[in-house]
Amino acid sequence: MEQKEQPFGVIGVVGLGLIGGSLGLDLQSLGFKVHGLTHRKETAERAIELELASKISTNPSILTDCSLIILALPIKELLDPTKELLNCLPQKAVITDVGSVKEPILKIWKKLHPRFVASHPMAGTNKSGVESGRRNLFQNRTWVCTPDENTNQNALKLVKLFAEKLGSRWIQADARAHDEAVALISHLPVLISAALLKTVEGNKDQDLFPLLKELASSGFADTTRVGGGNPTLGAAMASSNTNAILKGIKNYQSIINDFEKLIKEENWPDLKEQLNQTKILREEFFSS
Amino acid sequence: MEQKEQPFGVIGVVGLGLIGGSLGLDLQSLGFKVHGLTHRKETAERAIELELASKISTNPSILTDCSLIILALPIKELLDPTKELLNCLPQKAVITDVGSVKEPILKIWKKLHPRFVASHPMAGTNKSGVESGRRNLFQNRTWVCTPDENTNQNALKLVKLFAEKLGSRWIQADARAHDEAVALISHLPVLISAALLKTVEGNKDQDLFPLLKELASSGFADTTRVGGGNPTLGAAMASSNTNAILKGIKNYQSIINDFEKLIKEENWPDLKEQLNQTKILREEFFSS
Numbered sequence: 001m002e003q004k005e006q007p008f009g010v011i012g013v014v015g016l017g018l019i020g021g022s023l024g025l026d027l028q029s030l031g032f033k034v035h036g037l038t039h040r041k042e043t044a045e046r047a048i049e050l051e052l053a054s055k056i057s058t059n060p061s062i063l064t065d066c067s068l069i070i071l072a073l074p075i076k077e078l079l080d081p082t083k084e085l086l087n088c089l090p091q092k093a094v095i096t097d098v099g100s101v102k103e104p105i106l107k108i109w110k111k112l113h114p115r116f117v118a119s120h121p122m123a124g125t126n127k128s129g130v131e132s133g134r135r136n137l138f139q140n141r142t143w144v145c146t147p148d149e150n151t152n153q154n155a156l157k158l159v160k161l162f163a164e165k166l167g168s169r170w171i172q173a174d175a176r177a178h179d180e181a182v183a184l185i186s187h188l189p190v191l192i193s194a195a196l197l198k199t200v201e202g203n204k205d206q207d208l209f210p211l212l213k214e215l216a217s218s219g220f221a222d223t224t225r226v227g228g229g230n231p232t233l234g235a236a237m238a239s240s241n242t243n244a245i246l247k248g249i250k251n252y253q254s255i256i257n258d259f260e261k262l263i264k265e266e267n268w269p270d271l272k273e274q275l276n277q278t279k280i281l282r283e284e285f286f287s288s
Numbered sequence: 289m290e291q292k293e294q295p296f297g298v299i300g301v302v303g304l305g306l307i308g309g310s311l312g313l314d315l316q317s318l319g320f321k322v323h324g325l326t327h328r329k330e331t332a333e334r335a336i337e338l339e340l341a342s343k344i345s346t347n348p349s350i351l352t353d354c355s356l357i358i359l360a361l362p363i364k365e366l367l368d369p370t371k372e373l374l375n376c377l378p379q380k381a382v383i384t385d386v387g388s389v390k391e392p393i394l395k396i397w398k399k400l401h402p403r404f405v406a407s408h409p410m411a412g413t414n415k416s417g418v419e420s421g422r423r424n425l426f427q428n429r430t431w432v433c434t435p436d437e438n439t440n441q442n443a444l445k446l447v448k449l450f451a452e453k454l455g456s457r458w459i460q461a462d463a464r465a466h467d468e469a470v471a472l473i474s475h476l477p478v479l480i481s482a483a484l485l486k487t488v489e490g491n492k493d494q495d496l497f498p499l500l501k502e503l504a505s506s507g508f509a510d511t512t513r514v515g516g517g518n519p520t521l522g523a524a525m526a527s528s529n530t531n532a533i534l535k536g537i538k539n540y541q542s543i544i545n546d547f548e549k550l551i552k553e554e555n556w557p558d559l560k561e562q563l564n565q566t567k568i569l570r571e572e573f574f575s576s
Contacts, residue, residue, distance in 0.1 A: 122503060122505040123505070124505075124506075124507065141505065142502060142503060142505065144502070144503060171502055173499055173502075177495070177496060177499055178499070178503070180496055181496055181499045181500050181502075181503050182503060184487065184488050184491070184500060185488065185500055185503055185504045185505075185507075185508040186503070186505075186507055186508065188484065188487065189484060189507055189508055189511040189512075190507075190563075191544070191547050192480055192483075192484055192511070192544070193511055194547070194562065194563055194566040195480075195540055195543040195544050195547060196476065196477060196480055196540065197566035197569050197570055198543045198562065198565070198566055198569075199472065199476065199536060199539045199540045199543055200472050200473065200569070201565065201566070201569050202539055203472070207465070208465060208468055208469055211461055211465055211466070211469045212469050212472060212473055213572070213573055214430060214432070214459055214461075214469075215410060215430060215432060215466070215469045215470060215473055215474070216473045216573050216574075217410040217411070217412075217429065217430065217473075217474075218412075219412065219473075219474055219477055219478075219513070219514045220473040220474065220477055220573070221573075221574050222510040222511070222513045222514065223477040223480070223481050223510070223511055223513070223514055224477075224566075224570050224573070225507070225510045225511070225570075226507045226510065226511055227563075227566050227570065228566055228567045228569070228570025228571065228574075229563075229567065230567075231560045231561075231563035231564040231566075231567055232560060234559070234560070234563040235556045235557075235559045235560035235563060236556075238551050238556070238559055239554065239556045242551060242554070245551060246548065246551060246552065248487060249544065249547070249548050249551070250548075251487045251490055252483055252484065252487045252544070253541070253544060253545070253548070255483040255486045255487055256479070256480070256483050256537065256540070256541060256544070257541075259479050259482070259483060259537070260534065260537050260538075260541070263526050263530060263533060263534060263537070264534065266527065266530070268523045268524075268526070268527045269523075271522070271523045271526055272519045272520060272522070272523035273519075274482065274486065275478075275482055275515075275517075275519035275522040275523060276519040277486070277489065278482040278485035278486060278489070278512075278515050278516055278519075279516045279517065279518075279519055281485050281486075281488070281489050281516070282485055282512050282513075282515065282516025283516065284501070285501055285504050285508070285509075285512070286504075286509050286516075
């Protein structure tokens with residue numbers, strides 16, 4: 001009955017952290033039946049209290065009935081899925097993930113499941129864990145999928161429909177291009193933002209430190225937000241997207257060196273011109 | 289009559305950009321009479337339309353009646369004030385500024401006026417110019433002043449009362465310590481954020497660029513906000529706080545190099561530990 005009315009049938013969500021928990025909340029409020037799988041018993045108990053899914057278990061067999069399964073797992077687990085999980089993924093189900101790198105995940109999963117669709121919702125906060133799920137996380141966010149020539153087209157359509165139900169804007173891209181792009185606009189920002197925090201931390205034992213805390217305002221808060229995010233995710237991004245990130249760091253270092261040179265030379269007109277260009281570029285990215 | 293009821297009498301605001309215009313709007317709504325001085329005729333006309341002050345002129349003589357005058361001018365003009373302006377500042381008036389560097393401004397102005405109080409409201413947006421004034425900009429922001437042993441204590445008290453009227457939290461600090469602190473939490477962020485934008489701009493003519501724009505989300509928006517700000521202000525910060533900024537850049541470069549090394553060595557546990565430390569530090573800065 002259910003499957004006739006709803007294209008997705010029972011939806012499985014593997015992992016009930018920020019992404020998985022938020023998916024569970026939204027999907028239930030859209031009227032879908034959600035089966036949540038989580039590793040640890042304590043997490044399952046808390047997820048039940050928080051009503052993150054209609055049914056929650058630590059036993060992968062909970063996925064047997066599902067026709068669409070979202071792997072909301074850390075990158076590390078996506079790259080090295082357990083046998084127990086793999087054995088419980090129905091061959092007929094559509095499987096998608098939410099990992100922030102796509103080429104290595106697609107490479108592994110295309111061999112593991114015939115109806116796997118690699119995808120990445122561009123949604124996040126600096127929260128993680130079972131307490132962090134929240135409604136409307138995906139609303140108006142970009143949901144990018146990275147199919148290749150072997151991706152099942154019906155499976156792809158289903159995942160698109162799913163993302164749009166959650167209010168996301170759907171785009172398709174090549175997996176490698178996706179990874180290069182997120183290296184620059186997502187992974188590199190984490191590192192440069194964290195490096196700013198480390199620079200300030202260098203004054204931790206100095207007289208200046210209380211004043212730094214007093215004076216830090218919205219500019220510092222914004223610039224350091226992603227550098228104060230989930231350390232496991234940050235390290236996983238770096239380990240799974242290493243080459244693109246190293247290329248980004250190299251270009252970034254050279255620009256910081258240019259800025260340093262302009263300041264040492266007291267070349268204020270050229271520094272101002274550089275800052276003028278960055279102002280224009282940012283307006284191009286965020287026109288509103 | 290007015291001066292008996294209001295400790296400030298007529299308040300002069302010199303410069304009607306983001307800070308000056310916002311001051312004018314708030315002060316008028318608090319019931320104060322505000323005299324606004326601006327350089328250019330076109331700005332004065334627009335400021336009158338926007339009602340940024342009770343009376344607006346391009347003639348410095350408008351300041352003659354004022355008992356408190358806020359110099360809401362760019363750093364460059366604060367460091368090199370015109371004779372016309374100086375001649376119209378009443379000797380009895382209390383004068384304060386809003387410049388984001390304090391040591392060089394205090395050094396100049398302590399010789400120019402007996403009742404000068406160096407101060408810096410930690411409030412800003414990425415807007416500038418006569419159109420950018422807005423209400424409640426100073427609400428719940430820190431307003432730091434940097435008196436020295438010669439600062440007139442009554443003048444200092446008046447500026448404190450003034451900042452608190454606007455809803456700011458008042459703190460006092462040594463001018464040099466202030467400048468070192470803002471180099472780290474305000475000026476360095478502008479440069480590292482701008483460098484991220486320049487890194488992305490390096491792909492402007494590549495196929496990747498449209499995808500970068502598609503995928504850029506809140507993390508990139510936050511990390512690049514201050515790097516897309518006012519170029520004149522950014523260059524002025526660097527030119528007036530050069531040594532502290534260069535010291536910050538040097539430490540920052542060394543941390544970026546450390547991160548690069550960890551990634552090249554694929555030392556994910558240490559990278560994760562570094563990111564864990566920055567997460568803890570950020571929570572210390574922004575606990576709420």
